[in-house]
Amino acid sequence: MNNFQRFLLAPLIYTLFMFVFFLFQYGPIKSILGGIMAGLIFGIFYYFYQTNRMKKQLTKDGLDKEQVKLFNGANYVTKNDSQAVRLYLLSDRLVFIFHKPKTADAQKEIPLEQIQLVETDMSKGLFFKGLSIRLNSGELVDFRIFAPKKWKAEIENAMTNNLSAGLA
DSSP, X not given: OOHHHHHHHHHHHHHHHHHHHHHHHHOHHHHHHHHHHHHHHHHHHHHHHHHHHHHHHHHHTTOOTTTEEEEEEEEEEOSSOEEEEEEEEESSEEEEEESSOSSSOOEEEEEGGGEEEEEEEEETTTEEEEEXXXXXXXXXXXXXXXXXXXXXXXXXXXXXXXXXXXXX
């Protein structure tokens, strides 16, 4: 779910709940108007709250908003474990920051030049469940993330842009 869908879906659900709430008190016409007004007000506050929260998260992680092409929460998967991370795609690297690091490294980076292949994994052939990144060293890095096709396309796009910028 991208940010636009998130900002649109929450106020719509709130509008529906407020419509039902007002319906029992004021009747259909006033409940429609009341639900729409409540949804708009909630949507405005929700939008400013979420954008402010995202800006704070980016500055807390030490990243510049203009450099970040894509970010989302994910799970970093190893053979024996899975850890929650915040995954950022920048113009020149992929950064993942652990929520609760189990080692001294709270942040790891993968330069785009080290990425050999990006694939999406399938779960029983029905649902996308993750993103697999094969590095030039042969190491495989797995993430479970929402919209892995979008992440794959954006990483490949950033890799080609980075490569063409290096040739120019």
